[in-house]
Amino acid sequence: MKTNTIKMAAILLASTALVAGCGKKKVEALPPVAEGTEYAQPEPAPPAPVNQIVPGSQEDFLQQVGQFGDRILFETDRFNVDAEDQATLQRQAQWLALHPNARITVEGHADERGTRDYNLALGERRANSAKNYLTSIGVDASRIETVSYGKERPSALGSDEQAWAQNRRAVTVTVQ
Amino acid sequence: MTSFSFYRKLASFLLLIVGSQSVMAQTPPPAPATDEPELVEFDTSKTRSIAVPALVAPAPVDTAAGNSAALGRQIAEVISSDLRASGVFETQGPNGLRAIALPEVTAPQFDYWKGRTVEQLVQGFVRVGGDGNLTVGCYLYDVGFGNETTRLGFNVPPREWRRAAHKCADAIYAKLTGELPFFDSRIAYIAETGPKGKRVKRLAIMDSDGANHRFITNGQATALTPRFSPNYKSILYLSYVDGNPRIYVYDIDAGRQRLITQSRNPTFAPRWSPDGQTILYSMAVAGNTDIYKISASGSGTPVKLTTSPSIDVGGSFSPDGRQIVFESDRSGSQQIYVMNADGSNQRRISFGSGRYATPEWSPRADLIAYTRIAGDFRVGTMRPDGSGERLLTDSWQDEAPTWAPNGRVIQFFRTAKGSGKTSIWQVDLTGSNERQLPTPVDGSDPAWGPVLP
Numbered sequence: 144m145k146t147n148t149i150k151m152a153a154i155l156l157a158s159t160a161l162v163a164g165c166g167k168k169k170v171e172a173l174p175p176v177a178e179g180t181e182y183a184q185p186e187p188a189p190p191a192p193v194n195q196i197v198p199g200s201q202e203d204f205l206q207q208v209g210q211f212g213d214r215i216l217f218e219t220d221r222f223n224v225d226a227e228d229q230a231t232l233q234r235q236a237q238w239l240a241l242h243p244n245a246r247i248t249v250e251g252h253a254d255e256r257g258t259r260d261y262n263l264a265l266g267e268r269r270a271n272s273a274k275n276y277l278t279s280i281g282v283d284a285s286r287i288e289t290v291s292y293g294k295e296r297p298s299a300l301g302s303d304e305q306a307w308a309q310n311r312r313a314v315t316v317t318v319q
Numbered sequence: 320m321t322s323f324s325f326y327r328k329l330a331s332f333l334l335l336i337v338g339s340q341s342v343m344a345q346t347p348p349p350a351p352a353t354d355e356p357e358l359v360e361f362d363t364s365k366t367r368s369i370a371v372p373a374l375v376a377p378a379p380v381d382t383a384a385g386n387s388a389a390l391g392r393q394i395a396e397v398i399s400s401d402l403r404a405s406g407v408f409e410t411q412g413p414n415g416l417r418a419i420a421l422p423e424v425t426a427p428q429f430d431y432w433k434g435r436t437v438e439q440l441v442q443g444f445v446r447v448g449g450d451g452n453l454t455v456g457c458y459l460y461d462v463g464f465g466n467e468t469t470r471l472g473f474n475v476p477p478r479e480w481r482r483a484a485h486k487c488a489d490a491i492y493a494k495l496t497g498e499l500p501f502f503d504s505r506i507a508y509i510a511e512t513g514p515k516g517k518r519v520k521r522l523a524i525m526d527s528d529g530a531n532h533r534f535i536t537n538g539q540a541t542a543l544t545p546r547f548s549p550n551y552k553s554i555l556y557l558s559y560v561d562g563n564p565r566i567y568v569y570d571i572d573a574g575r576q577r578l579i580t581q582s583r584n585p586t587f588a589p590r591w592s593p594d595g596q597t598i599l600y601s602m603a604v605a606g607n608t609d610i611y612k613i614s615a616s617g618s619g620t621p622v623k624l625t626t627s628p629s630i631d632v633g634g635s636f637s638p639d640g641r642q643i644v645f646e647s648d649r650s651g652s653q654q655i656y657v658m659n660a661d662g663s664n665q666r667r668i669s670f671g672s673g674r675y676a677t678p679e680w681s682p683r684a685d686l687i688a689y690t691r692i693a694g695d696f697r698v699g700t701m702r703p704d705g706s707g708e709r710l711l712t713d714s715w716q717d718e719a720p721t722w723a724p725n726g727r728v729i730q731f732f733r734t735a736k737g738s739g740k741t742s743i744w745q746v747d748l749t750g751s752n753e754r755q756l757p758t759p760v761d762g763s764d765p766a767w768g769p770v771l772p
Contacts, residue, residue: 220652222606255739258676258690258718259543259764260588260601261646261653263564264608264630267585271606290563291585291603295541300515302715302736 199242201317208234208315215273217311219256222268224276232276235315239282246318248288249273254307255294266291273313288318367495370437371399373413374455375421375444382447384477391445394455397484398441398491401502401528405492405728406752411437424458429465437462441491445480453477457487459494469494481530482771489770499683499725502527505768506730507545507554508743510534511761515739520763522556522569527723527767529757535569544588547768548595548615555579555589555598566600568615580613580621588633591615592640593682599643601632610634610645612660624662635679635687636660637703644668644678644687644703655689657703668705677719682769683726686748690718690731698731700748711750719763724770730756732763 196202205213212235215228224232239245251270253262270289278284298314299306374391384390395413402408424442432440440460445453452474459469471490473483482503489500510523519538522545525531536542540560547554554569558576566586567576579598580586588601598615601608608630611621625631627649634645644657647667655669655678669675673693680687686700686707696716701708716734723729723745730745741763746753756762 220648255716255734256692256694258653258692258696260632261630261648261676263585263587264601264603264632267603267608268606268630271603275606289606293564295518295520295543297516297739300739302739 199245199317201319203242204235204238204245204315204317207238213316214312214314216308217269217313219254219307219311220265222265222272224272228273229276232273233280236277236280236282239277239286246286246288248290248316248318249277250296250314250316251289251291252296252298252310252312252314253294254310255297255302256307257294259293262293263291266293269311269313273315367407367438368409368411368436369399369402369439369441369491370416370432370435371395371402371410371412371441372416372419374442374457375419375424377421377444377446380447382451382453382477384480387445387447387453390453390477390480391443394443394445394480394484394487395441397481397528397530398457398488401485401488402491404528404754406747406754407492407496408439411435424456427460427462429460429462432462439491439495441487443487447477448474451477453480453483455480455483455487457483457490459491481526485527498727500770501723501725501728503771504724505547505551505771506743506756506765507547507556507768508732508758508765509542509545509763510758511741511763512538518739522554522558523758523762524554524571525758532759535571544764544766546589546591546766548591549593549769550595551768551771555591557587557589566598568598568617577617579617580611582621590633590635592636593638594640597636597640599634599636601634608632610643622662624658625665633677637680638682638684642680642703644680646676646678653692655687655701655705668703669701669708670705671708679720679722681722681726682724685726688720688722688729690720696734698729698746700729709750711746711748712744712753717744719765721765721767723767730765730767732765734763 212231215231249270251266253265270291274287274289277287297310299309373395376387376391379386379388392413399410399412403410419442424444427440427442440462443457445455448454454474456472458467461468469490473486475483485503489502493500504527505524506527507524510521511518513519520541521538522535522542524533540558543557545554545556552571555566557564558567564585564587566579566589568579569576584602584604586600586602590599596615597612599612601610607628609623609625610631611623613619613621629647629649631647634643636643641660642657643660646653647656653674653676654667655675656665656667658665673691675689675691677690678687687703688700691697691699691710696718697710698712698717698720699708699710714733715736717731720729720731728745728747732741733744734741741761743756743758743762743765744753
């Protein structure tokens with residue numbers, strides 16, 4: 144309702160401007176509100192103080208590897224590391240090279256369409272695939288732990304292809 | 320008949336049952352001897368009408384579990400509920416049936432029951448002995464023939480009155496169906512609460528009808544896949560208590576647990592051998608999962624049973640302990656395989672469409688239950704040679720079948736699409752009489768134990 148009201152006001156203002164037109168400065172229309180926007184647009188976050196992120200921390204890792212740079216995704220029942228995954232893991236390896244004391248755990252996950260025990264085994268495979276690639280490009284194996292959560296900890300909560308694709312993953316988490 | 324002579328007559332068949340080591344006073348008739356893997360011997364489409372009036376409590380007295388008159392009614396309720404839930408019987412009573420006088424227990428008014436279109440009649444009594452224990456007498460009559468077909472008696476501590484009821488229901492079920500009993504048994508499962516993305520999973524146990532429910536773990540660590548030991552003294556289950564998935568043996572009386580094997584590798588999918596001497600489990604080493612066995616005593620070294628570079632997981636012993644059914648994706652997708660207990664002679668038995676998972680060998684040896692994955696999960700059965708495949712359920716996700724101790728009913732858990740909410744269900748071998756088990760919160764990973772001694 145609020146969205147509609149604002150839109151109406153915008154249209155009203157715009158037509159007033161047209162009618163009033165004629166050499167006068169146009170009344171600025173309110174910026175259009177995106178369709179389906181339910182909530183007010185959040186205030187842009189103030190820039191974080193530079194000294195708040197500790198180098199080598201999980202926050203630092205997440206910032207350096209970029210959005211979703213902490214994880215690689217897999218096809219159904221697969222556990223191979225493709226070119227896109229390699230690029231992601233290379234960024235993680237670069238960060239690890241910068242922080243030689245940092246240690247990580249790779250968490251392997253499966254989507255909900257597999258049975259429980261098999262998914263635990265599949266999560267193990269995925270976590271180890273990521274670990275094996277990281278060690279192949281120079282990360283010391285002793286810095287990497289693996290753990291499988293099978294289908295126990297979904298990241299996306301739906302029961303659809305999109306959610307399942309997000310849940311078939313290996314996520315790198317720094318050990319603090 | 321005086322009460323005195325009544326009890327003298329009764330004493331001739333009563334067996335004393337001490338503490339929790341209750342024993343059946345009368346061995347149920349054995350199942351018809353047959354080598355044919357017939358699915359069901361009884362016709363569930365033709366239910367039998369059974370009346371279960373409240374058990375008589377002569378000279379009612381208070382016990383540790385309430386007044387014996389109330390217990391007489393409650394025991395009848397449990398008998399009635401067990402028989403009705405089996406799907407084989409239509410039951411009447413105890414509600415809506417008239418009270419029985421003590422002499423009637425051994426001399427039923429058959430004409431009265433015929434008038435109520437009752438085919439079978441269960442009567443009995445509850446007496447409180449000088450030691451405070453209950454003596455429960457249980458009689459089954461064929462109303463049409465006008466004769467007694469089964470009688471048995473139990474002496475139980477008042478707190479175990481439900482077991483006397485289950486034993487009575489088991490004897491009736493066995494007598495009338497020719498199947499082995501299963502009501503007096505327990506179930507271990509995982510109690511679930513919380514949102515889908517942050518599920519709290521606790522180890523819990525209960526009677527086969529959901530009564531005597533008890534949470535064992537507090538939910539701080541995720542618990543999965545419990546298995547009752549054959550003697551009900553301990554439970555194998557997976558816990559993330561140290562951050563990694565590991566199988567523990569939990570000692571119920573002591574309230575303590577230990578790892579089944581000292582290894583830094585993840586261990587999962589535990590099972591007992593039928594004699595309780597061996598534990599079967601799966602372990603991932605450098606990402607590759609294989610099946611192992613180890614002595615349940617905690618000593619000895621693990622024996623690796625599979626060696627393929629694929630996922631070999633799960634596993635369930637045949638009732639004679641000589642073979643193991645397990646799942647493997649060595650063919651490219653999950654399928655069911657059978658091997659000898661030493662790992663030799665591994666052969667695939669599932670060849671239908673879709674993937675096959677979570678096989679469990681029936682305690683009666685004739686069938687293997689499994690989860691069939693073809694988009695949806697369905698519970699099915701096949702013979703140990705892979706023939707005779709039958710799907711018993713049809714829902715979005717029905718997973719992880721576990722056999723009733725008589726091998727004629729299967730329990731499994733059902734997951735709801737979207738919400739991820741879980742519930743425990745059971746179905747009989749015809750695929751009919753599907754019903755949900757009452758649990759205080761959501762439930763998954765049921766594991767049915769044997770009939771109690």
